[in-house]
Amino acid sequence: MRYFAGARAAAGVPEETAPSGLSLEDLAAHLTAAHGDRLGTVLKAASYLVDGVACHDRQQALPGGVTIDVLPPFAGG
Secondary structure, rough: OOOHHHHHHHHOOOOHHHHHHHEEEHHHHHEEEHOOHHHHHHHHHOOOEOOOOOOOOOEEOOOOOOEEEOOOOOOOO
């Protein structure tokens, strides 16, 4: 897992290894339990890339060995 911007601040780490075989929904619950509700709030609004490809199905189990990027909503122009 790699965290960017507000997700990095909420997690308190730039990256970490997460359990394999979970869906994004289950992974978000696991990470919220590990890091707290602040990260949980960010994860609910975040977009996810799995090996560089946008993942919109938060129920599908993720294969092991993939890189997951957590991208919180960005503002600016």
